[in-house]
Amino acid sequence: MKGRTIILDDLNGIEAAALLVDGQLDDLLIDTPDAPRPGAIFRGICDRPLKGQGGMMLRLPAGGTAFLRSAKGLRPGQPMLVQVTGYAEDGKAVPVTDRVLFKSRYAIVTPGKPGLNVSRQITDDDQRDALLAVAHGVFDDADGMGLILRSSCAHATEDEIAEDIVAMQDLAATVMAEAQGTEPEALTEGDGPHALAWREWVIPADVVTEPGGFDRLGVMDQIDDISRPRIPLSDGTMYVEATRALVAVDVNTGGDTSPAAALKVNLAAARVLPRALRLRGFGGQIAVDFAPMSKAHRKQVEQSLRAAFKADAVETSLVGWTTMGLFELQRKRERLPWQGLPT
Numbered sequence: 001m002k003g004r005t006i007i008l009d010d011l012n013g014i015e016a017a018a019l020l021v022d023g024q025l026d027d028l029l030i031d032t033p034d035a036p037r038p039g040a041i042f043r044g045i046c047d048r049p050l051k052g053q054g055g056m057m058l059r060l061p062a063g064g065t066a067f068l069r070s071a072k073g074l075r076p077g078q079p080m081l082v083q084v085t086g087y088a089e090d091g092k093a094v095p096v097t098d099r100v101l102f103k104s105r106y107a108i109v110t111p112g113k114p115g116l117n118v119s120r121q122i123t124d125d126d127q128r129d130a131l132l133a134v135a136h137g138v139f140d141d142a143d144g145m146g147l148i149l150r151s152s153c154a155h156a157t158e159d160e161i162a163e164d165i166v167a168m169q170d171l172a173a174t175v176m177a178e179a180q181g182t183e184p185e186a187l188t189e190g191d192g193p194h195a196l197a198w199r200e201w202v203i204p205a206d207v208v209t210e211p212g213g214f215d216r217l218g219v220m221d222q223i224d225d226i227s228r229p230r231i232p233l234s235d236g237t238m239y240v241e242a243t244r245a246l247v248a249v250d251v252n253t254g255g256d257t258s259p260a261a262a263l264k265v266n267l268a269a270a271r272v273l274p275r276a277l278r279l280r281g282f283g284g285q286i287a288v289d290f291a292p293m294s295k296a297h298r299k300q301v302e303q304s305l306r307a308a309f310k311a312d313a314v315e316t317s318l319v320g321w322t323t324m325g326l327f328e329l330q331r332k333r334e335r336l337p338w339q340g341l342p343t
Contacts, residue, residue: 004205007213008194014342017197018219019205025222027201028279029193032336036084036094037190039103041175042066044096045184046078057093058082061184067093081179084190086283086333095333102172105199106153106164109172110146121151131161138162145172155203200313226279226338231272236265236291240276242337246285249273253291262291263300270304274312283314283333287326302327 001023008017011030019027036042044058049071056071058080066082074080082096102109116135118128131149139147147169153161175187191199214220225231231238239250251269253261269290277286290301298321305327309316314335319328 001217004202005208005217006197006201006205007208007217007219008197009211009214009219011214012342015193016214017193018214019197019201020217020219023218025219025279026275028219028223028226029196030342031192032087035087035336036060036064037192038084038086038334039188040084040186040190041100041188042082042084042096043079043178043181043183043185043187044068044082045182046071046074046076046080048076049074058096059184060094061186064184065093066096068096068098070098079179079181081176081187087336089333100175102168102175103199104164104168106150106156106161107168108148108150109165109168110148111172111176112144113146114141114144115146116141116149117147118149119151119153122149122154127154130158134158134161135165138165139169143173145169152203223341227340231276233265233268233272235261235268238269238272238276240273240280240282242280242282246287247277247282247331249286249288251288251290259294259297262293263297266290266293266297266301267304270301271308273305274308274314274316277331278312278314278335280338281335282337283331283335286329286331287322288329289326 001020003022005020006017007020010016014033015031017029018025042060044060044066047057047059047065049056050067054069054071056068056074058066058068060066066084068082080098081100082098083100085095085097088094100111116132116139118131122128122131131153135147135149141147147165149161171188178185178187208217229239229241231240235256236251236253238252241248249269251266253265269288273288277283293301302318305318309318315332317330319330321327
């Protein structure tokens with residue numbers, strides 16, 4: 001199977017989406033009904049500051065709690081709009097931000113940050129001018145909102161873009177009007193896997209929406225591999241395992257332990273690591289123990305890592321080499337760690 005295929009399906013009543021690239025599972029989204037989705041917007045009520053961490057705890061609906069990293073100028077009892085930025089770790093509050101965004105397939109509306117901008121990935125000046133003309137025709141910035149046109153606009157019609165802009169601005173206006181109140185309230189649910197697939201995965205692609213697509217196109221067979229830490233490489237293996245404190249990655253050569261073999265397997269591991277972390281939902285601190293190699297080869301491996309993570313949607317910081325020769329990364333916790341299929 002060549003090319004990109006997006007499969008929208010349901011697993012035991014739970015929404016799911018898969019992305020295949022040349023037949024290989026490249027991304028997987030499965031809904032988490034028991035946890036607030038990233039992107040969901042709440043009116044939270046400030047509860048108590050955490051002076052040691054410089055943040056604020058907020059009350060959410062149904063007894064939920066959220067943590068806002070910055071508490072400057074906030075007071076207990078104050079209502080405010082916050083947006084979920086990721087999933088909560090066990091026993092911890094939901095991470096949120098007060099920088100609320102309204103994001104769709106083609107447009108991002110930014111309350112409090114006026115201005116019209118086009119993604120820098122669209123480099124053709126004529127196309128940028130045409131997109132700005134569409135935005136000026138339908139977007140009202142009198143209320144202090146800004147607009148960013150996403151790179152996906154390059155493959156859309158003017159009508160599709162205009163409809164998306166209007167829908168996002170209307171939603172933003174409705175939600176922002178609910179900022180005040182004495183009780184916490186859920187104002188948007190955040191996008192589920194199907195909506196996220198339409199919004200974030202690159203088109204063009206074949207899209208399969210008929211029920212049973214996961215079974216029919218071999219997704220279920222590949223999902224079994226996610227539960228296994230071992231990932232075979234062309235000339236070696238990589239193990240990816242999560243502990244409570246960090247994610248450990250171990251790269252090993254096969255029978256050939258020469259410097260050339262070590263470099264080859266390390267470059268292969270660097271290329272597949274983003275996909276391995278993405279499918280398993282791993283984030284936080286990540287330590288990679290590459291196969292032993294010379295310091296001269298480290299630069300090549302680091303360049304390969306940077307190129308691989310540049311194409312990954314999850315925010316990841318490449319910290320660098322430790323004194324013990326490990327490579328350290330910090331990855332945003334946008335997904336829950338893989339715990340198997342819903343039953």
